[in-house]
Amino acid sequence: MRIGIIGAGHIGSTLAGHLAGIGHDVALANSRDPATLKDVVADIHGPVTAVDAAQAARFGQVVVVSVPFGRIYELPTAELRDKVVVDTCNYDPERDGHDAELDTDATTSSEKLRGITDANLVKAFNAIFWENLRDRRAPRGSPERLAIPLSGDDEEAKAVVSGLIRDIGFDPVDAGYLGGGGRRHQPGTPVYASELSARDMDAWLHVR
Numbered sequence: 001m002r003i004g005i006i007g008a009g010h011i012g013s014t015l016a017g018h019l020a021g022i023g024h025d026v027a028l029a030n031s032r033d034p035a036t037l038k039d040v041v042a043d044i045h046g047p048v049t050a051v052d053a054a055q056a057a058r059f060g061q062v063v064v065v066s067v068p069f070g071r072i073y074e075l076p077t078a079e080l081r082d083k084v085v086v087d088t089c090n091y092d093p094e095r096d097g098h099d100a101e102l103d104t105d106a107t108t109s110s111e112k113l114r115g116i117t118d119a120n121l122v123k124a125f126n127a128i129f130w131e132n133l134r135d136r137r138a139p140r141g142s143p144e145r146l147a148i149p150l151s152g153d154d155e156e157a158k159a160v161v162s163g164l165i166r167d168i169g170f171d172p173v174d175a176g177y178l179g180g181g182g183r184r185h186q187p188g189t190p191v192y193a194s195e196l197s198a199r200d201m202d203a204w205l206h207v208r
Contacts, residue, residue, distance in 0.1 A: 004060025005029065006053045006075065010130035011088050012066035013040050018137070018168040020046025029056040031071070054079050062160060064088060066125075069109050070096030077117045084157045085119035088126050090187050110151070110182045120157040121178060124150035124165065127185040127192045136195075137169025147171045147201040149191055151181030171198035175205045 001024050005012050008030040020026045026048040028037060037050035057063050057079035065075065066088040091102050091109040101107045114121040125133065127149055138145040148170045152158045162172035175181035185191050190204050 001025070002027070002059055002061045004051075004056035004058075004063040005066065006056050006063065007066030007088075008037055008040055009066060011125055011133065012064065013044075014130055014134045015064055015066070015088075015125065015168075016040075016048055017044045017046075018133075019164065020044050020048040022167055023047070025059075027051045027056045027059040029053040031067070031074070057083070062086065062164070063119075064125075065113065068092070068095055072109075072113050072116065075117065080117040080119045083117075083119050084154075084160055085113075085117060085121050086125065086161055087113050087121055087123045089113065090126050092187075105183075108179055108182045108186065110178050114178065120152070120154040122150055122152035122154070122157050122161045123178060123182045123185070124148060124161050124172075127189075127194070128170075129193055132195065139169070140166070143197070145169070145171055145197070147173045147196050147198040149173050149175045149185035149201060149205060151175040151178050151185065153178050173198050173201045173205060181205075 003019050003024050004027045005016050006029050016026050016028045029051050034050035041048050041050050054076040057076045062084045064086040069089045069091045087110045110123040136146050148165050165172040175184045184205050191201055
């Protein structure tokens, strides 16, 4: 599969390494010149190329967006339209500036991102410490295998992202639709930054 990744911080570069390592073709971008990713690309074993954000968006059958929420309006939105987009972002008002709709929980950061991209958006990888994403992969069935929650409104898109989560060594747990489900694994929730099995995470996500 062709995968574009916009954002080469801890989450984006770690995902680039995992996905290229299992044979996916990865195009990795940051907010600067692709040449600044030379060392990152050199450390990844697998098919990965440094590009700009628009090229990553055009390249990917799946596109991971892993940028600070405050920079989502800089994304190449036209190129992301109708794509399967994985949103790893979290809203942080101290870093991103205050957003009245998010401060009052009138909507979620993922719904805002979907609104500007018209993408088939799936929220995932936002609730795991990047070190655990890097180091805690485990075989299927292992008691050490961690769960990763995801949410979205497009079932086919969620199935694609769930498959990628499984393939890199974690168990996906469906939290529900993008709005209500996404609220269940955003910062401040019991599953955020947790180290739970799929069974335990599912119990937390669907407690009434």
